[in-house]
Amino acid sequence: MNGPEMGGNDGEEHGQKGAKESFSDSNLIKNSKGNLITADSDDNLKEVFRQIKTSKTPTVINYGASW
Template sequence: MEGGVGSRSNIEDDTTKGGLDATGLDLPLNRHGNLKSASTDENLADILLQIKSSKTPAVINYGASWCRVCNQILPAFCQLSNNFPKLSFVYADIDECPETTQHIRYTPTFHFYRDGERVDEMFGAGEERLHDRLWLHS
């Protein structure tokens, strides 16, 4: 695994060496295929289009590899993707997607989507708080 900022890519299969793997953190495996990582502005824009045209509830974690709080909540975010298999989980590093994430002013920021519309946001960490929001929006 690489440390620091690396190339990010969609991690739908275990052979990819970018995305969340590039954080250098020991992250839980995703068992349901509902966790993605945006690697570029174009990739994140495509994921946002999919979310907006889907009825599947989704959460996007906007974080940064240099952010201590982001690195603390990321393992819980990945673990929660296993607890909420009907939700789509997306991780987007603001440094990898600078154009698409220019509206993000605080990391981590979580955006929650239902029926293609953003319905909620949460700033900062807190595993219990995040769990409660996921339960509310699932």
């Protein structure tokens, strides 16, 4: 996957059942269970960090190049 990833379940489920990834209201890419978020731009990354700061859920960040 490209970009940072955030693990943790915020209780929200977006997209159709069985879909691997979908866009949430904040334009961050989430998987169908809502527990993995991928940011694909600087603005999306800022939104991920904002969610991490306001969340009480443990978070894992995977940040690295995809080459």
